Amino acid sequence: MTDIQKGSLPYSLSGKDVLGAAKTGSGKTLAFLIPIVEKLYRAKWGPMDGIGALIISPTRELALQIFEVLRKIGRYYTFSAGLLIGGKDLVQEQERVARMNILVCTPGRLLQHMDQTPDFTCDNLQILVLDEADRCLDSGFEKALNAIIANLPTEGRQTLLFSATQTKSVKDLARLSLTDPEYVNVHEASESATPKSLVQRYAVIDLPQKLDMLFSFLKTHLKAKILVFASSCKQIRFIFETFCKLHPGIPLMHMHGKQKQPKRLAIFETFCRKTAICLFATDLAARGLDFPAVDWVIQLDCPEDVSTYIHRVGRTARNDQPGNALLFLTPSEEPGMLEALAKRKVQIEKIRVNPSKIKSVRQQMVMFCSKDPEIKYLGQKAFISYIRSVHLQSNKEIFDVSKIPFEAYAESMGLPGAPVIKFLKKSANVAKNAIRQRAKDVAYLGLDGKPEKEESSSDEEDDGEPKQVAKPTVVTKIDKMFNAKNKTVLSEHYTKLRAEDGEGSEDEDFFGIVRKNHDVEDVKTAIYPEAAPTKKQLQKAKQKELASRGSAQKVEFDEDGNPLVHRLETLEEFEAKGSIAERQAEHLSKQALGMLSADVEDKGIAKAKRREKRLLAKAKERAALAGEDEGEGVSSSYV
Numbered sequence: 001m002t003d004i005q006k007g008s009l010p011y012s013l014s015g016k017d018v019l020g021a022a023k024t025g026s027g028k029t030l031a032f033l034i035p036i037v038e039k040l041y042r043a044k045w046g047p048m049d050g051i052g053a054l055i056i057s058p059t060r061e062l063a064l065q066i067f068e069v070l071r072k073i074g075r076y077y078t079f080s081a082g083l084l085i086g087g088k089d090l091v092q093e094q095e096r097v098a099r100m101n102i103l104v105c106t107p108g109r110l111l112q113h114m115d116q117t118p119d120f121t122c123d124n125l126q127i128l129v130l131d132e133a134d135r136c137l138d139s140g141f142e143k144a145l146n147a148i149i150a151n152l153p154t155e156g157r158q159t160l161l162f163s164a165t166q167t168k169s170v171k172d173l174a175r176l177s178l179t180d181p182e183y184v185n186v187h188e189a190s191e192s193a194t195p196k197s198l199v200q201r202y203a204v205i206d207l208p209q210k211l212d213m214l215f216s217f218l219k220t221h222l223k224a225k226i227l228v229f230a231s232s233c234k235q236i237r238f239i240f241e242t243f244c245k246l247h248p249g250i251p252l253m254h255m256h257g258k259q260k261q262p263k264r265l266a267i268f269e270t271f272c273r274k275t276a277i278c279l280f281a282t283d284l285a286a287r288g289l290d291f292p293a294v295d296w297v298i299q300l301d302c303p304e305d306v307s308t309y310i311h312r313v314g315r316t317a318r319n320d321q322p323g324n325a326l327l328f329l330t331p332s333e334e335p336g337m338l339e340a341l342a343k344r345k346v347q348i349e350k351i352r353v354n355p356s357k358i359k360s361v362r363q364q365m366v367m368f369c370s371k372d373p374e375i376k377y378l379g380q381k382a383f384i385s386y387i388r389s390v391h392l393q394s395n396k397e398i399f400d401v402s403k404i405p406f407e408a409y410a411e412s413m414g415l416p417g418a419p420v421i422k423f424l425k426k427s428a429n430v431a432k433n434a435i436r437q438r439a440k441d442v443a444y445l446g447l448d449g450k451p452e453k454e455e456s457s458s459d460e461e462d463d464g465e466p467k468q469v470a471k472p473t474v475v476t477k478i479d480k481m482f483n484a485k486n487k488t489v490l491s492e493h494y495t496k497l498r499a500e501d502g503e504g505s506e507d508e509d510f511f512g513i514v515r516k517n518h519d520v521e522d523v524k525t526a527i528y529p530e531a532a533p534t535k536k537q538l539q540k541a542k543q544k545e546l547a548s549r550g551s552a553q554k555v556e557f558d559e560d561g562n563p564l565v566h567r568l569e570t571l572e573e574f575e576a577k578g579s580i581a582e583r584q585a586e587h588l589s590k591q592a593l594g595m596l597s598a599d600v601e602d603k604g605i606a607k608a609k610r611r612e613k614r615l616l617a618k619a620k621e622r623a624a625l626a627g628e629d630e631g632e633g634v635s636s637s638y639v
């Protein structure tokens, strides 16, 4: 028996309410399943007694996993058990659910049955279990859980709450009407909140380098079983789609809440079976899932809190097996996150990333986005969802949107510039409007009774700044597009890429600093000659050099191999045609317009494809409805 089983079973088997806490992968599932089957067995529970035990889990995958363990241990009992999770046929479940003795369910689906299944009742309930109790009780499930609890008897019911990050909140416990519960925390005195066999490290890395770093990591761990967490479904999809195209040399899968249930389950099962594979997942896979032999848990994005960190890394090093965890932190996240981890006794070591080992995937990302509008669209969505996830985090000491290098991050994803973030604009507008309103109030009070004219709200919406002149102007869609920030994005983007390729300023800075540190004197003489030439002198020297090159020629060959010589313009001839600055600006705006129309075209294609997909899905749905009599079986079985 594991520590939590030894510690909690004496209480739970004697009918007491238990709050069980133990590290991830320490056998909590059996700690609540054993008392269930024992209690019902002792009570000689039969088919006519109805639902005797309810096990509530926050995710479908975890519910399925618990159900499978229940099936294994319940082989010698005669109870009936059912799995109630979303994504299955409700009607078929309704026919059988009233005959079940033990139900493993997600809160939403259970509530649906409580509301919609006429003969569904839990009046005889003996044991209620909340696995991942803190998650079940948090704000995400608050309404559903309150409604469920309202449908359960309080008298004679035993309640068991289990989690690696247990709640002790009096409010939560009061909601569940626990009676004098036993708090069993077997690892409370332990030096670390995570398993001993888990090696935890973190690397500080700028946001735009994360994908390069992840790709380089995968390339060097081709034989490992890896689980990568990111903060949103869209990010997971974008990373999965682009990394598949990059062919890192390890099988890739992805799992998130927007996938259909059968697909999610198939992925879950495949990931369990394989030994060398990488699964990109949202926090859907963070809690409770017992994937066997995961070698690495990578947290690409900082977890929202330490509990999430503990559950994510808990997918490896389970049941005393070895495991590794690597957390990517941006420089602004580092201090706050480290402090929070230290407070919760999480021991983590900093590692330095060797820049020479990082392979850049930026060029490929640009190529994927420019060739495939769907990838670009997905990238833009992923970008926005990442910014939103940071924006919505409550811990502002760790998560600060203003520290995000928007353009550089978008570039790293291959996007032609950072997409416009409406919600940031909105909240900035709210703040600005508040300031403006206050200023207006003050001005109003200070003036001699003349009421000020209201600013039009459409102006505020436009760019968040008050308009200087109230002159009515007609702004066409083309004007708006032309004024949009993205209009020069691609040219900016390529300019930057070119700068990196050539005498890149990054390299110069990098080497400059290193040399300065080693030998300041040398650097001074090398970089700054005694009298630096003036701008005029430099211009003259450049003109002289160009003149000395003579007129340039370009040679091409026709089909018979005869040379065709084209003479290129000299600088004077070129300048004679008009101001270089003006012509440059003209060229740039032409390019920008070209990009804009390409972008509009891309969007049109993406929209058409989405529509086509929707229609296809609808057609499939209709076809499925037509032949429904072959529908899926209810996920229930007799144990």
Ligand SMILES: Nc1ncnc2c1ncn2[C@@H]1O[C@H](COP(=O)(O)OP(=O)(O)OP(=O)(O)O)[C@@H](O)[C@H]1O
Pocket: 001, 002, 005, 022, 023, 024, 025, 026, 027, 028, 029, 030, 163, 164, 287, 288, 289, 290, 314, 318, 319
């Ligand atoms: N008594 C036991 N002896 C040997 N192995 C056990 C025992 N109890 C549980 N295990 C194994 O330990 C592994 C982890 O168990 P389980 O999934 O219950 O952990 P957990 O504490 O619920 O983890 P988490 O906090 O991540 O949900 C499982 O593979 C399970 O089969």
